[in-house]
Amino acid sequence: MNYCLTAFPEIDRQLRSAKRILLATDFDGTLCPIADDPSGVHVAPGMGAILRQAVECPRLMLAVISGRALADVRRRLAFDITIAGNHGLEISGGGLSFEHSGARQLRPRLAEACEASARILRAWPTAWVEDKGLSATLHFRKVDQRQHHALLFTARQALGPFGAQLALRVGNRALEVRPKVQWDKGNALQYIQKEAGPFNACVCIGDDQTDETMFRANSGQLNIRIGRQRPTAASHYLSNPAEVAILISHIVDTCSSEAHPLWNRPESAALAVGCD
Numbered sequence: 161m162n163y164c165l166t167a168f169p170e171i172d173r174q175l176r177s178a179k180r181i182l183l184a185t186d187f188d189g190t191l192c193p194i195a196d197d198p199s200g201v202h203v204a205p206g207m208g209a210i211l212r213q214a215v216e217c218p219r220l221m222l223a224v225i226s227g228r229a230l231a232d233v234r235r236r237l238a239f240d241i242t243i244a245g246n247h248g249l250e251i252s253g254g255g256l257s258f259e260h261s262g263a264r265q266l267r268p269r270l271a272e273a274c275e276a277s278a279r280i281l282r283a284w285p286t287a288w289v290e291d292k293g294l295s296a297t298l299h300f301r302k303v304d305q306r307q308h309h310a311l312l313f314t315a316r317q318a319l320g321p322f323g324a325q326l327a328l329r330v331g332n333r334a335l336e337v338r339p340k341v342q343w344d345k346g347n348a349l350q351y352i353q354k355e356a357g358p359f360n361a362c363v364c365i366g367d368d369q370t371d372e373t374m375f376r377a378n379s380g381q382l383n384i385r386i387g388r389q390r391p392t393a394a395s396h397y398l399s400n401p402a403e404v405a406i407l408i409s410h411i412v413d414t415c416s417s418e419a420h421p422l423w424n425r426p427e428s429a430a431l432a433v434g435c436d
Contacts, residue, residue, distance in 0.1 A: 164384055164396040164407055172414050174382060178360035181219055181415060183408070184349055184374065187226035187233055189367035190386055192401055194332065196301045198228070198290070202236055207401065210409050215239050219415040221254065221359070223352050225345050225366075225374060227336065229292040242356065246294040247338065247370060248348025256355055262341040263294045266325050270296055273322045273337055280318045284311055298335040308333070331368065345370055346377030363411065365404060 164171070175181060188194055188201060191211070195201045203211070214222045223242040226233050230245025230252060237243070242254035251258040274296050277289045286302035300311050315335055319328060322337075329336045345366075353359060364371070364378045367386035375383040375393035385394035386404070398404055 161385065161388060161390075161392070161394060161397045164398045165403060167396060168410055171382060171411070175361055175363075175411065175414050178415075179219065180221070180357075180359050180361075181411075182221050182223060182353060182357070182359040182362040183214060183411065184223045184225055184352070184362065184364045184378075185404070186366035186368065186371050186374075187224055187228060187236075189332075190365055190401060190404055191224070198299070204401075207405050208238060210405050210412070211237070211241075212239055213412045213416075214408055215241055217412050217416050220412065221356060223254070223349075223356075225348050227295070227297070227331075227368070227370060229294075232292070242352060244345070244348040244352065246292055248343060248345050248351070249294040249339075249341075251348060251351060254356055256352065258351060258355075260294070260339075260341055260343050263339040263343070266339040266341075267294065269322060269325050270294070270337065270339065273319055273326055276318045276322075277315060277337070280314050281311075283314070287311060294339065296337040297331075298337070299333070300335070301333040303333075329370075331370075344373040346373030346375075349374050349377045365398075365407075 185191060191207060192201050192203050211222065214220050224233055225244040225248055227247050228245055230243050230250045233243050233245055240253055242256055244251045249260045249263045274289050274291045277298050281287045281289060284300065284303050284307060287300040290297045290299060298315055300308060303311060312335060316328065325340055327338050327340045361381060362378050363382045364374050365384045366374055372393055383394040384396045384398055385392050386398055388397050398407060
């Protein structure tokens with residue numbers, strides 16, 4: 161993988177001739193740092209200012225594709241953009257309105273799975289279940305690492321009866337519970353491209369394994385992974401959300417008819433985004 165901040169000439173060549181560009185990004189770990197308590201996560205003021213510049217750039221369309229519930233992401237962003245929540249199972253904004261019908265039909269079973277999960281997690285008081293409507297997450301970030309294996313084993317046993325309808329995936333100190341439907345972040349990206357396009361170029365940024373489906377759906381375009389994990393379908397990497405802010409700022413400068421001198425200096429963007 162190439163380091164994005166030293167690949168600006170290559171990126172500029174890809175984007176300068178594009179009349180319309182889709183910028184699709186994950187939320188946690190990409191636009192803001194990962195936190196032990198997801199409810200306390202927010203976009204730093206500097207990052208918010210840069211995202212607003214992207215929204216106002218006529219050649220760019222910004223879309224956030226997240227594992228969080230759509231309404232959750234919407235509360236944390238102060239402007240109207242296209243958001244795909246629950247790994248793309250629900251999409252709204254920018255004239256789009258979508259909810260996966262298969263996931264909606266499985267909502268009662270998901271609610272039952274959340275109740276079963278809450279019962280077994282009583283043995284781990286610092287773990288909790290987040291019911292996101294169309295999917296759920298069992299968070300165990302605050303559980304002693306020595307207990308993770310036992311917790312996951314117990315959770316899989318409790319959720320076994322739902323196996324025909326719900327799928328489990330271990331994430332970053334979390335267990336994701338999703339409806340078994342043929343839909344992921346990659347499908348959400350393709351839906352946005354079809355319904356809001358056409359686009360001449362697409363840039364995807366993400367930090368998690370679930371973002372790999374987005375990278376694969378964007379094959380041949382600019383895909384950026386936060387961190388240097390392999391294997392990956394990404395062609396470039398960045399180290400953290402502060403560097404994402406630098407990249408987005410540069411893309412805005414490249415695509416705008418008027419430059420924004422404050423953001424032409426990478427160190428300025430890094431200072432502005434912070435890590436609050």
